[in-house]
Amino acid sequence: MKKIINNPENFVKETVEGIKLAYPEKVDTLENDFRILIRKNNPKKNKVGIVTAGGSGHLPVFLGYVGEGMIDGCAIGNVFASPSSQKMYKMIKACEFGKGVLCLYGNYGGDRMNFEMACENADFDDIKTAQVLVKDDVASADENKKDTRRGVAGLVYAYKIAGAAAEMGYDLEKVVEITQKALNNIKTMGVALTPCIVPEVGEPTFKIEEGKIEIGMGIHGEQGIEIKDMMNADEIAQLIFEKLNKELKLQENDEVSVMINGLGATPLEEQYIVFRKIAKILNEKNINIIMPHIGEYATSMEMAGLSITIFKLDQELKELLKKPANTPFYTNINK
Amino acid sequence: MKKIINNPENFVKETVEGIKLAYPEKVDTLENDFRILIRKNNPKKNKVGIVTAGGSGHLPVFLGYVGEGMIDGCAIGNVFASPSSQKMYKMIKACEFGKGVLCLYGNYGGDRMNFEMACENADFDDIKTAQVLVKDDVASADENKKDTRRGVAGLVYAYKIAGAAAEMGYDLEKVVEITQKALNNIKTMGVALTPCIVPEVGEPTFKIEEGKIEIGMGIHGEQGIEIKDMMNADEIAQLIFEKLNKELKLQENDEVSVMINGLGATPLEEQYIVFRKIAKILNEKNINIIMPHIGEYATSMEMAGLSITIFKLDQELKELLKKPANTPFYTNINK
Missing domain, CATH: 3.30.1180.20 (Dihydroxyacetone kinase; domain 2)
Structure with a gap:
């Protein structure tokens, strides 16, 4: 094993510390939680929030796309493991800017289960949410089972399109529709x-x-x-x-x-x-x-x-x- | 050996083909020579040209920095080998915009020898040139022999500073002076x-x-x-x-x-x-x-x-x- 790390248990926290120290003007941790990164100084108070989540170990996915024109928040778990639904819920609340929140993420069981719960919790707070799953990996299932496919690099295009649509000021339904249209292609x-x-x-x-x-x-x-x-x-x-x-x-x-x-x-x-x-x-x-x-x-x-x-x-x-x-x-x- | 390549002999040419196909609006090969990349549509006809050269195998160094605000031309050799002085000379001629050309490159024997010859040839054409060598690798020699040190990642900062100084419209002497000041630090x-x-x-x-x-x-x-x-x-x-x-x-x-x-x-x-x-x-x-x-x-x-x-x-x-x-x-x- 040759990795440039310290205690493996601190791998994720120290990575996020590095990102936060590198881009203090662009991103921040939410309430000092090193598993939730949010866009800093979000300038638009009347736009759809775009959030994502997933396991660590895929940089620049997911954290690297938090910022202007892409995503507003990102919760991460341990390497290759989903973050908890509580963290997702906290993130959704922080990324509600008056037009609801789109949860845009790869189609993996843990992330799906946790986002379901997080969105239910957000619903109790009257935060409108929608979920769009990225399923771009054609190798992961045949076309007749494409709803079971996993999300991979296509996530980045999805963030770009959804983020740009949100910046246009579109409502949640329209951002969902455009993002889904993109993902079909x-x-x-x-x-x-x-x-x-x-x-x-x-x-x-x-x-x-x-x-x-x-x-x-x-x-x-x-x-x-x-x-x-x-x-x-x-x-x-x-x-x-x-x-x-x-x-x-x-x-x-x-x-x-x-x-x-x-x-x-x-x-x-x-x-x-x-x-x-x-x-x-x-x-x-x-x-x-x-x-x-x-x-x-x-x-x-x-x-x-x-x-x-x-x-x-x-x-x-x-x-x-x-x-x-x-x-x-x-x-x-x-x- | 597991590399995603075709015939190893075509490694460099196919890499440059890829770069040219990817960024047709930003870069071009000089007279269809796949060992010389130049900035496309160079907008300033009265600025110092900044050129570099070196062996392949270090992307984004060197080719990736050809463009606005950095370097105007780059000649590359085989993997880890200097390009010829003829190619450097052709590149220098193409990057003379009325204020002379700065050759800014890492301190390696082959590159140095070939740039010397290329600059002599340019001199016959009354093109004013200067050479600044990057020697940032402190591990490559002790401080009392720092003139023998090799150039490594510090090249990128040198391109950035020299490129920005050239865009300011400074003359060759001033661009050299600023770049050398940067390199000392x-x-x-x-x-x-x-x-x-x-x-x-x-x-x-x-x-x-x-x-x-x-x-x-x-x-x-x-x-x-x-x-x-x-x-x-x-x-x-x-x-x-x-x-x-x-x-x-x-x-x-x-x-x-x-x-x-x-x-x-x-x-x-x-x-x-x-x-x-x-x-x-x-x-x-x-x-x-x-x-x-x-x-x-x-x-x-x-x-x-x-x-x-x-x-x-x-x-x-x-x-x-x-x-x-x-x-x-x-x-x-x-x-």
Whole structure:
């Protein structure tokens, strides 16, 4: 085990301390609780609040997207574990700005159960809430069971769209409708090459053999579709593109955003090599790429591998994607 | 070997193809040469051009900083190898905007030799050039031999300051003077936990034993100061801080920027844990942190480890650091 940490029990708290010390003008902990991060000096008192939650170990997901133009609050649990419903409830209350609160999060059992309870509690306080679940990982279930799919890097696009819609001043129903429309058009699949290490465990919790690649592995090491002999970058890009496009059914002149997301240990050079192939496939089909995202957006600590997300846009979604954002990990200047 | 690449011989070209396809509005290759990236639509015809060069394998260094407010051109070689003087010369010519060109790069033998020749050639064309070398790695030589030190993550601060000074319209002499002043106040040291893999070699070119950490290792695997038993995050931060501060001699009320730079495979969580400790040390001494940088700024592909850079600011340097920048990998909104 080689991790640059102190006592593994303090991994999450010390991470959040670091974020808070780094961006005191952008984010703050809620009532000094190092499991709840909120946007600082939220300027709009009449907008839908956007909140999320999930386990730690995926930075920049989730904490890194708290800020202007994206999310207002984020509750986190231990590594790969949901935070409690009490923390979610406290966060929802802090992010009610007069138009209700959208809980936008990945489709995982613990998070779902806890958000259900938190929203019930908020209801007693007459806070209007809605829940939208991110289920973009096409590898996690077949299309006829897509309601059971997990949420992965597509979360980032969802935060961006919901956050921009909220900043427009739309009401909760409209923010939900737009976010759901976006999510219907966001599909992701990943591959993993090496495992990650949960700090409190201290060694990999699963193994991928030398010379092998796991297609469709989840960001907590959930089993993928298939283990194959190592493939090259173009083969990986082609395979994932076909899987995503089977559902997106992209047509000539469509517009898409593409995210190549490093899972932690995969060099940026390799991510660009994969992007290059996806861009070539799309160019051949006369499909336009808007605002590509290449880098580490949703990781599994030191896991090697990457995911590809394709987000099919319409005019409204494109405009919202381009709106400004300014969070610790995501800056967009609208030009 | 598990890398997401195609033919290793095409590693650099395909990486640059990816960058060009991703940011067609920001950067371009010079005359379709995939080893020279230049800023697109350079808006100022009367400013100092800022160029750099070096080996591939360090993204976002160097290519990622081509753009508004930072550098105008970048020539790259194979992985860990200098580009040729001819390419540097072509780049210098393309980045002459009427006020001469600053060649700003890390202190490595090949880059130095080739930039010398390129500048001589530019001189025949009556292009005024200056060279400023980045030598921020305190682990690479003792203080009495600091002119032999290597350049590492401090490059990024140097690009930021020189780029901002050039955008102010200063002449070459003044840009050189400011950049050199900045560099006198920029000190870096790193630690490595695992090696990286040069694509054409296919396996690690050096080894760090399980349970060990190499203090002061260079970004190409150059030998460090010492191999130690694995240390915890706070110990690493304390050790590096003391080494840097021996030279910076920070005083109460000083202002600094701090960069925690992941070398490739080290999770962002761990980088924040280290930043937290550095921030605490500085807070105790009443030293203010301005614009901290935490993330992967200068990597060695999949090497695990991180470096810490401290940049001591004066009023002029602080203002230049805060100026806007907009490159593929570095966005700063001046607020």
